[in-house]
Amino acid sequence: MADYAIFWDASKCTGCKGCQSACKCWNLLPSPLGKNVNEPTGSYQSPLDLNGNTRLLMTFQENEVSDDKKWGVEWSIGRRSCMHCVNPACATVCPSGALSVDEDTGFVRVQDDKCIGCQYCSGVCPFDVPRYYAGGSRINKCTACLDRVKNGGAKPVNGGTGTGNPRYSVPACVHTCSPAALDFGTREDMLAKAYARVQFLQNKPVNPCSTASVYGDVQLEGTHVIMVLKYAPETYGLPADPKVGILPTLTSWMKPLAAFVGVATIAGLGLSYITGLGYKRDTLHFDPDTEETIDMDTGEVVCVGDGHGHKIRAAADAASDAAVAAVATVADKAQEGEE
Amino acid sequence: MDLTRRSFVKSIGLAFGTSMAYGLATQSSTLAFADDLDWRLVNTEEFTNICCYCSGGCGTIVSVQDNELINLEGDSDHPINQGGLCAKGASMFQLRNVITEETREVIHNPNRKTHPLVRRPGASEWEQLSWDQAILEIARHVKETRDATFVEQDENGVTVNRTEAIASLGGSQQNCEEDYLILKTMRSLGVVALDNQARV
């Protein structure tokens, strides 16, 4: 499997929000059309967080520093979006195949037509990224513009049709980045670029940045977004030591038992919706031998495992009437939360 | 004028076969669940243009199908911006088309005013009128104002051929050719109060 990554360099990013804008325009994501409905945020950051229609957001945080020669301030301008973990907990827990690891690139692919609105992914994401639209029923998160990556390149990545035009071969955000803070390439190349950049920043004769660091190499066994940070990760809204939520651990633990304790699996999932996550819809069946998830209505395989436990799908055949009813409530809540 | 077809850069994506009617209605929507890997720019023609915001002169690629805008992004062949566009430039698509919140449909931006309008004296609303009517009324205003105020010679007998009563402002939003036509129109009427955004 080829491993690709989005590279982002905080020392070059000017917070122009070209990426935020291009993401919406390429992916045809709406912004509010009402008059004066966007709340002032008291910051350059707007909206304040990701939402059902916003997959990428520039963040702004001012840090008071003692060095008066630097005007007593550092301004951390950050990039908030899916980090595309190398081992994505969201794809691990996704029961419907809406989230999966793209074999060609390693990015977490999104097929929102398959989303059942269970919102497990939200519970496990170390970066609190997944958001939902359509009344909380469908996932909205960064797709790494796999439509561009697979179709746009002169040498199309496996599975794409290819247009012969390299200008479209990178995600929309990378393509539009005026200060060239964003880049796209193999994860190996992007990591090398990141470490070289950190070296450069730390050793500049004027204004050296001793706190410069790479983020996304070691964190969580790595991510497919490689960042060069100038200041502490927390000032960019990034956890210094990101942790996966409880569910995937549970799922992993359940995996060897799945063949004979399907009930336990279901119980585990039931627990999750009680804790505030939704679950509903089609009847799916997981075959532990093939690691395939099968739609019991159509007989189609909706998700295929990779043999390394990364694509375990929980069987959903116990989706009871009660669970469906509960989901409606949760979905309503989710919608309220969004609005 | 067949300028566009003649001069345009190249078209792409023809692998998908024959052209189909592709207006706004079929351009969306996520709710219709297009496959996430489907390529949007099928059967589109591309045209190069230049951004309409600051004076960087950043190149853009405008993708069009059946006379409707499909996509607009930076021109990666352009030496200045190399594909880059800022928040404003990257949203030039929305000058024409926006996406609805409920159904994620692509529609023409309702904020744009695409018909000639007039506000009559004392009125509190616009009225729509035809182009011919608008042009005739404006030409009539111009002539009446000019005829009433035109000065051929000043108090010292110098030929001045001017009217102070008409002002014309703007030019930084237009192309150079348009500026020349506006300049020529206004100066030939005798306009001296002619200025543009260079100071603001």
Add this chain to the structure above:
Amino acid sequence: MTGHWCDFKNADVIISCGSNNVENHPESARWCHTAVDNGATWIVVDPRFTRTAAVADIYCPMRSGTDITFWGGMINYIIEHDLWQHEYVLNYTNATYLINPDYNFDVTTGLFSGWDEEHKKYVTTTWGYQTEETVAPNTATGGAFAYTLGEGVPEFTPPSKLVPKKDATLSDPLCSFNVFKEHYSRYDLDTVCNVCGMDRETLELVYATYASSGAPEKSGAILYALGQTQHHYGSQNTRIMSLVQLLLGNVGVAGGGVNALRGEPNVQGATDMAMLVYDFPGYLKWPTVASHSTLREWLEHETYSDGYYVNKPKFFISALKEWFGDNATADNDYGYDWLPKIGSRDYTTISTFELIDEGIIKGYFAWGMNPMNSTPNAKFARQAMSKLDWLVSVDWVETATAAFWKAPDLDPAQIQTEVYHLPAALIYEKSGTIANSGRWLQWRYKALDPADEALPDYEICDRLWKQITSLYTDEGGACPEPILNVKWDYHIDGQIDPRAVAMALNGYKKQPGDDGDWDSRELLTTFANLQANGTTACAIWIYSGFYGNSEARYDPSQQNVGKRSLEDKGGLGLYQEWAYAWPVNRRVLYNRASADMEGKPWNPARKVVEWTGEKWDNNDVPDFVAASTAADGTSVPVPPNNKAFMMTWEQNARFVCSTMKDMPLPEHYEPLESPTDNILNGRQNSPCIMFADHPSVQKGDRSEFPIAATTYSVVEHWQTGAQTRGCPVLVEAMPDQFIEMSVELAEEKGIANGDKVRVWNNRGDVQLTAFVTRRLRPLQVNGEVCHLVGMIHHWDWTGDYSTGDTVNDLSPNVGDPNSYIPEYKAFLVNVEKI
């Protein structure tokens, strides 16, 4: 811009002063970053810590409106530490020229010599040179003015050259350089810190870092924008940057320059095209009664005695020939008298509202411009607007100008103005040429038809022109000749067409009776072919050659303007084969100055031009006389000389100069409304400040309005916001108008981040959201604490998605005497929590 965007990468030091360039010219970030990656240092001098400061290396605060003090201090520092580039200064500038012995600057009064108190203006004679000798114009064969004797050339007397006295040893105190040095000796470090408000250590670091570009092989680039120009001495702010750059030898080199980052997509083109009261296309002068009452007067007043502008009559007559076509003849002075002549009144943007208020202007066209939002003292302006008989707004959206009668403080029932909104095509819905800030002319291809009934501006203008001429043809009227004699033949296949206009801008050989014949005219390839005898027609001489391929006249992609090759001879990012930079595809202006007196590049790695000993070997089109034509018609190389600035009659750049209205050397004055007194001289404001006496200005005093305010833009919005507030994604990304203030001021006023606050002065009263930030801090100015606030200005009452108050209700309608630019960047307000 003397250079262009990609050229920033060649700099060793970049200083962004008066420009938040990564925010308002985001693409510049790529090129500044490249310079830093190559080892450059990037300095930001700005009243607040901006997005640009966040990515640059050194940040230095400065009180808004004190740029001349900052740069004057740098000049003093450079001279004191002997960091200036001697060979450059002594040869390529007027450093050695002797200034009139009556020149003087009186520190106690703050006045230069020549002040006429009665007329409130300077007589600038004493700012000029002492004359060594007078040389008569050479009209002999081969002489610069031989052409004036040709048939068809209007009669006029070319000027004699007054050869200035010089002292190459610089021992005469009246040497331009010595006068200059003496003038800035008062601008010491402590004075600068007192006036501008930064600390001395930071200031010295900035000066030392930037002055390092004075080493011959080093380049320093100044990036500036409206932060320096929008003051009542804004022209002098730009001039003092030029002086710094000359001193350091940074003009004409790759990675140098005085780089105006212009604010609108085609403001460069609009300025080239003379969409300005006093201009004629190509930086010639529009006729005024005072200096140009006849064609002869125009030619005698405007033609230079030496340098390239000895050819000005060729440019002007060719433009008249294009304007009037066959109707322009030698006998009728090529139609000169039909052009309107400007009298003694001013008609620039600020003045138009005074003229409307007085009932003089009755009709108003706004072409993609929105003065109801963007003009200073906007409240006064919109009240004046109600007195118009009619108003036409040509735009994409309903602007505040089109909808001024809907303003919250106006009653439409009381307004008798008839208002038209004409829907314009978007930029990708039409074709044509646009000029960027680096003077690159690029072609925009129409991608699709305009939505609904919208039309390109060129078509709207054509319809209007045809209707007006038809009314005058049918009915007669006041003096119809200037209208009916105009040549208006810009149609191809019966349709108005920008390609025909492009050919007119480019120029062509004019044959009698060929008006309207675009199929066969021979297009010109350079303005060197222009004639003053009516045989050539060219609307704007500086564009000549941009659309000169007669073989493919209807195909812009086959013209220079349509070039798309990424070839980069010399590797400096000049991209000689991409589009076309006016003039003559020159990418770096004054490029002769990139090489020493022997013609060797100061820095061989950044060679722009080079004399090999036998000929010039160049990476750019030379901006000097590189070759002459011998008697047998062959081209002969001209060896290097000191004529590095051929667009001035001296062919040298100027330290002391007599061509500006307000000062021979930039001197510090305070903004009209200032939080402090001028400590550098005895006069608070420039004596030449414009419009300050108008009653609508209502100057505020610092006792009532103690807070210094400035205005600026954010990357998410643009100018009056009419376009960007119409894009939902941008409204979402920056939903509201804010005022930035320091933590200290917020505490003093009891304001928390996100609070709604009232900001007011004598002119206006607006409500904004407070951003309380550490990026703005109170400054120590002349021993007192000075609070500064900053506001963005992209909102008004129009638009479907986001509305707000009009911040320009607060800015004062006073301006600069050279450029008439308003003072948006420094005025006084007060602030309170609502």
